[in-house]
Amino acid sequence: MARQVKSGSGWRLGWDADASEFRGLVGGDDWAIELTEAELNDFCRLAAKLAEAVSRIAEELMDEEKVSCEVESDLLWLEAEGYPQAFSLRLMLLSGRRAEGYWSEQAVPALLQATQVLKVF
Template sequence: MEHLIKSGLGWRIGWKPNAPVFKGLVGTDDWAIELTQAELNDFCRLLAQLADTMKQLADELMAEEKIACEAESDLLWLEVEGYPHAYSLCLILNTGRGVEGKWDTVAVPGLLQASGMLKVF
């Protein structure tokens, strides 16, 4: 496999197993950042954790109540913000490259689904 890039409305995610260092890619239509395999693994794992947390909180919140949840590894920090059924996602790399990124509410469901099917773990 040369490389795999999946994309949708406001998001893209990629995997290039033969790349020497930066095997992963995440971004939007306007920007992208290459990630190491460990960073991409953490991104996918933490995004899934945050999505599960938002799903669990849905029953505990009033319909108009917004919430923010964050998750962090040594490599990166993620935050979701909004309603349990519609939220944005922010990313900050902790690895010295000084990268921040954000996905709008419409992009997160597709990105979440694609990140779970990337098979990089």
């Protein structure tokens, strides 16, 4: 099984080991961006790092306080914004072709979970 796409309400995440250049895919209900393997790896790594940072910040916030946190690599930039228990995620590709993506607070928990198991068969 070389190709797989995981999806849920408001998100899609894909992997195609047989693709020549763009092996990864991220998207929402009505948009998608193909990613190189390096970009997909950075996306998954940075998304986990961002979720961990938001979790740590949550311990220092009052209940009604919102959080905004950014992480980036040479290839892409991610931003979490909202409440620690419900935040949106924004993506920008920084090299090669330019693209942006956005996931709502409702889509982010399942998307983050899928990033942890995408390439596990």
